[in-house]
Amino acid sequence: MKVLVTGSAGFIGNNLSEKLLNRGDEVIGIDNLNDYYDVTLKEARLDKIIIHNNFTEARINLEIEMLLLMYSKPTNQIVLLT
Numbered sequence: 001m002k003v004l005v006t007g008s009a010g011f012i013g014n015n016l017s018e019k020l021l022n023r024g025d026e027v028i029g030i031d032n033l034n035d036y037y038d039v040t041l042k043e044a045r046l047d048k049i050i051i052h053n054n055f056t057e058a059r060i061n062l063e064i065e066m067l068l069l070m071y072s073k074p075t076n077q078i079v080l081l082t
């Protein structure tokens with residue numbers, strides 16, 4: 001399955017992404033790595049999942065860019081955790 005996860009560097013979105021990737025799903029992860037809390041923590045989370053070939057990182061702000069991405073990479077599921 002191809003899943004678009006927003007908040008993929010966040011606590012829940014990153015855990016979810018990792019589980020999906022480990023079971024063989026393809027994940028497109030959106031996160032702007034905002035500084036609401038320590039950004040190095042978010043970067044460390046991303047380091048864990050970026051090693052998967054079926055992970056696409058989209059470091060973008062969730063606005064019009066999301067719609068453009070959705071059109072260019074159709075998915076089966078969208079999980080919003082921002």
Ligand SMILES: NC(=O)c1ccc[n+]([C@@H]2O[C@H](COP(=O)([O-])OP(=O)(O)OC[C@H]3O[C@@H](n4cnc5c(N)ncnc54)[C@H](O)[C@@H]3O)[C@@H](O)[C@H]2O)c1
Nearest residue numbers: 007009010011012013030031032033034060061062081082
């Ligand atoms: N953690 C909990 O116990 C809990 C409980 C209830 C509800 N929630 C909700 O679930 C969601 C995820 O929670 P979390 O703990 O993983 O939060 P988190 O802050 O760790 O993760 C959210 C991620 O979204 C990213 N983000 C925020 N705004 C963005 C934007 N405009 N564009 C792109 N990325 C953006 C942030 O950089 C962050 O990495 C939140 O909406 C939170 O309010 C969490």
